[in-house]
Amino acid sequence: MMGAALAHLPEYLGAHVLLSLSAIALGFAISLPLAVAVSRLPRLRALALGIASVIQTIPGLALLALFYPLLLALSAFTLRSFGFGFRALGFLPALLALTLYSILPVLRNTLTALAGTDPAVLMAARAVGMTPRQSLWKVELPLAAPFVMAGLRTASVWVIGTATLSTPVGQTSLGNYIFTGLQTENWVFVLFGCVAAAMLSLVVDRLLALAESGIATGSRPRLGAAALGLLVVLGTSLAPLVAGADRPVVVGTKSFEEQYVLGALIEERLQRAGYPSERRDGLGSTVIFRALRAGDVDVYVDYSGTLWTTQMHRSDMPGREVVLKELAQWLARRGVKDLGPLGFENAYAFAMRADRAKALGVESLTDLAAVAPRLKIGGDFEIFSRPEWQAVVRAYGLRFSMQRQYQANFMYRALVDGDVDVISAFSSDGRIAQYGLKLLADPRHALPPYDAVLLVSPRFAADEKFLGVLRPLVGALDLTAMQRANLMVDDAHDKKTPEEAAAWLTRHSTH
Amino acid sequence: MLTGAMESAIVLDEVSVTYPGGERPALDRVSLAVPEGRLLVLVGESGSGKTTTLHLINRLIVPDRGRVLVLGRDIAGVDGVALRRGIGFVFQSIGLFPHMSVAANIAVTPSLLGWPQDDVAARVNELLTLVGLAPEVFSRRSPASLSGGQQQRVGLARALAARPAIMLMDEPFGALDPLTRDELSAEVRAIHDRLGLTTVLVTHDMTEALLLADLIGVMRDGRLVQVGTPEALLARPADDGVRALFEHPRRRTEELARALHLAPGV
Numbered sequence A: 001m002m003g004a005a006l007a008h009l010p011e012y013l014g015a016h017v018l019l020s021l022s023a024i025a026l027g028f029a030i031s032l033p034l035a036v037a038v039s040r041l042p043r044l045r046a047l048a049l050g051i052a053s054v055i056q057t058i059p060g061l062a063l064l065a066l067f068y069p070l071l072l073a074l075s076a077f078t079l080r081s082f083g084f085g086f087r088a089l090g091f092l093p094a095l096l097a098l099t100l101y102s103i104l105p106v107l108r109n110t111l112t113a114l115a116g117t118d119p120a121v122l123m124a125a126r127a128v129g130m131t132p133r134q135s136l137w138k139v140e141l142p143l144a145a146p147f148v149m150a151g152l153r154t155a156s157v158w159v160i161g162t163a164t165l166s167t168p169v170g171q172t173s174l175g176n177y178i179f180t181g182l183q184t185e186n187w188v189f190v191l192f193g194c195v196a197a198a199m200l201s202l203v204v205d206r207l208l209a210l211a212e213s214g215i216a217t218g219s220r221p222r223l224g225a226a227a228l229g230l231l232v233v234l235g236t237s238l239a240p241l242v243a244g245a246d247r248p249v250v251v252g253t254k255s256f257e258e259q260y261v262l263g264a265l266i267e268e269r270l271q272r273a274g275y276p277s278e279r280r281d282g283l284g285s286t287v288i289f290r291a292l293r294a295g296d297v298d299v300y301v302d303y304s305g306t307l308w309t310t311q312m313h314r315s316d317m318p319g320r321e322v323v324l325k326e327l328a329q330w331l332a333r334r335g336v337k338d339l340g341p342l343g344f345e346n347a348y349a350f351a352m353r354a355d356r357a358k359a360l361g362v363e364s365l366t367d368l369a370a371v372a373p374r375l376k377i378g379g380d381f382e383i384f385s386r387p388e389w390q391a392v393v394r395a396y397g398l399r400f401s402m403q404r405q406y407q408a409n410f411m412y413r414a415l416v417d418g419d420v421d422v423i424s425a426f427s428s429d430g431r432i433a434q435y436g437l438k439l440l441a442d443p444r445h446a447l448p449p450y451d452a453v454l455l456v457s458p459r460f461a462a463d464e465k466f467l468g469v470l471r472p473l474v475g476a477l478d479l480t481a482m483q484r485a486n487l488m489v490d491d492a493h494d495k496k497t498p499e500e501a502a503a504w505l506t507r508h509s510t511h
Numbered sequence B: 001m002l003t004g005a006m007e008s009a010i011v012l013d014e015v016s017v018t019y020p021g022g023e024r025p026a027l028d029r030v031s032l033a034v035p036e037g038r039l040l041v042l043v044g045e046s047g048s049g050k051t052t053t054l055h056l057i058n059r060l061i062v063p064d065r066g067r068v069l070v071l072g073r074d075i076a077g078v079d080g081v082a083l084r085r086g087i088g089f090v091f092q093s094i095g096l097f098p099h100m101s102v103a104a105n106i107a108v109t110p111s112l113l114g115w116p117q118d119d120v121a122a123r124v125n126e127l128l129t130l131v132g133l134a135p136e137v138f139s140r141r142s143p144a145s146l147s148g149g150q151q152q153r154v155g156l157a158r159a160l161a162a163r164p165a166i167m168l169m170d171e172p173f174g175a176l177d178p179l180t181r182d183e184l185s186a187e188v189r190a191i192h193d194r195l196g197l198t199t200v201l202v203t204h205d206m207t208e209a210l211l212l213a214d215l216i217g218v219m220r221d222g223r224l225v226q227v228g229t230p231e232a233l234l235a236r237p238a239d240d241g242v243r244a245l246f247e248h249p250r251r252r253t254e255e256l257a258r259a260l261h262l263a264p265g266v
C-alpha cells in the first residue's frame, strides 16, 4: 500500500505545488496592490475587506465547484465570440478559487499594518520632504512588511490545505490520495495524503518564516536562503510535470469504487494501444458529463437512468431498450458518442437485511410502503435530492420515520448494525452479496434502468481507431463479474487496488 | 505691522487656521516676523496653537486665511514637498524611521534631493560628529538601540542634513532628562549660531526659553499675545497672564535659594 502511495507522489505533489504556489503568488499579486490602493480610501477599504471576508466563509469545496460552470459558460462565450475556448476543468477553476481564498489574510494584515503606522513616523516622513508615494514605499510598506509576510504565511497554509479539495473539479493534487482513499476505504492513502499536505504546508511556512525574519532584521542571507528554499521546492516538484506536453486522453471517473475500477480498465486498454492517458478521478456526477461535452474529459462510464433523469429530464419509464436507444440519439445530437452498454446495470435499488425483511414480510417496495412510517432509511449524499427518489416516493407513497445520509461505506455498516432498516443501494455493489442483503422489487417500475454505458467526448467521437480500442468493452462485463471486482476493492481484509481489480476483470470478462 | 518683512526669514500675516471639525480656530489672525538669523521661542499653554504655527511654516497645513512668507516668498504658490526639503524639523516624539539605520535616517533628505552618494556619506559623518555621536560607533546602529538623548541627537542631525536655512523645533527636549536637556539645548543654540540658522523652537520650559531665545512669542487660545526680547517681556508684560508666566521661573529660583539656605548644614 505504501509503495502504491509513493508511486503517485511525484505526480500528485508536483500538481499540488504548482497549483498552490501559483494561487499564492497570484493572490499575493492581487491582494498587496489592492491593500495599498484602498488603504487611504475608507469606503473602498471596508468594501474590499467585506468581500474578501465573505469569500472566506464559502466552504472551500463549494467555491471550487462554483468555478466550473462559471468557466464553462465563459469558455462557451469566448468560443462563440472570439473563436477560442479553454479548459474549464482542472487547473483553471482550482487556481481561481484558491487565489480568491488566499486574498483575505494578506489584504487584512497589510491594511491593519498600514492603518497602524506610528503617527509620529508618518509626520516625520512628511516633514523630511517625502511625497505621499515616497512615504508609502520608503516608510509605510517597509514597516508593514513583517505583517504582510505573516499574512502570506497564513494564506499559504490555507491554500495548501484547501488545494486538496481540487480533486473533485478534476485537478490532480494530494487530495487524490484522500478522495480515492475515502472511496475505497484505503486509510493508508487517506493518511498519506493528509501527512503529505501537512508536511508541504509546514515546509513552505518555515521558508516564509525565514523570509519574514529576514525582512524584519534586514538580513539578506536569510532572505536569500528562503528564496532558494522556495525555488528548490518548486523545482523538484515541477520537474516530473515538464516531461511530455502532448495532451493525453483524459479518463474520467465519478467518486465510487466501481468507477475507479472501470477507469483503470479503460486506461489500461488505452495505454496498451499506445494512447498516453491521464485520469480525472472523483468527479461530481453532473460535472463529469459537462466535462465530457466540453472535451475536458474524453471517456467515462455513466448509467442510462442517471442521464435519462438528470440530463434529459425525463420522468417517463418507457422500458430498458427504449431508454438506451433514445439516450444514444440524444447524446449523438450533442456530439457525444455512446459506444453502448457494458453489460451490467448499476441500478438504484432499495436493500434490507434479509432477516429484517423476512420478519417484516417485505418483498417489494409495495410491502415496504406499508411499514415504512416505522422504519429508518439511510441514503448516500445524492439519493434524496434525485428525481429517482421522488419517483419512488410518488409511486409507492413512501414515508419514513427518519432519513439519514452516509458516505457509502458507512451506509452499509449502518444497515448491518441495525442503525437503519433500509438503504438505497446500487445493484452492482459487491457488498450486497457479501452481506446477503435483500433487494426489494419494483413492481410499478418507478426506477429507470441503469445500464452502464461507455461515453466518448466529441474530440474522439468520430475517431474510429480510438473507438476501436474501447469497443471490446461493450457487452463484456456481466453483473456477477462487476460485483466481484467491486468487492475486491472494498474488502477490508484482502483489499486490492482498482488496477488489480481491473486486471482481474480483463481476465474474466465475457470476451 | 509688516515693516522690515524683507529681512525677515519667516513672516506670518494675519493667519487663521480652523481644523476640520474644530469649533473655534486653532490660530486666530496671527501675525509674526522672525528676522533672519534669530532664534524665536514660542511658549504658551497646551492647545494654544504653537505646533499649528510651526506646521504652517513648512506647509504641513495650509491656512484658511492670511499669508505665510518664507525667505521672502509667499509659500501659497510653492510646492510643499520642495519647501519641506529646505526646512529642518525636529519633533518631541523624534519620529526616527525604525527600519533604517542611524546613517540612513540622517541621509533621508539629501537622498531625496538626489545628492551624490559620496556627498551624502560625508555629510552623515560630519553631522554625527556635530551632534556629538562618533560616526564609527553609531552610523550602523538601529534607532531602537539608542537612548532617548542619542535618538534626539540623530533627529537633530536628520533635520540639519540638507543644510536648511530654517529650523523648526517642536519641544525637542521634552522627553529628555534634565541634564541631557540642558546639554542638548546649549548645543542647539551653538549650532544655530555657528550655521547662521533662523530657528523657531517651541518649549514649555520658561527657564529654557529665557536662556535660549533672541525673541519670545507668547501664545494663548490661538492668538499671539506678545512678542519681544526676553528682557522686554520681563520688563513690560502685555497682561497678567504673561507676567505670571515669567514670574514662574523667578519664583522657583527664589524658592530654591530659600530651600538651599534653610537646609541643615549649609
Ligand SMILES: Nc1ncnc2c1ncn2[C@@H]1O[C@H](COP(=O)(O)OP(=O)(O)OP(=O)(O)O)[C@@H](O)[C@H]1O
Pocket (backbone or CB within 6 Å): B019, B020, B022, B026, B044, B045, B046, B047, B048, B049, B050, B051, B052, B053
Ligand atoms: N489635527 C488636528 N485636528 C483637529 N484639531 C487639532 C489638530 N491639531 C491640533 N488641533 C487643535 O488645535 C488647537 C491648537 O493645537 P496645537 O497642537 O497647535 O497646540 P500646542 O500649542 O502645540 O499644544 P501643546 O503644547 O499641547 O503641544 C488645539 O485646540 C488642538 O486641540
Ligand SMILES: [Mg+2]
Pocket (backbone or CB within 6 Å): B050, B051, B052, B170
Ligand atoms: Mg504642540
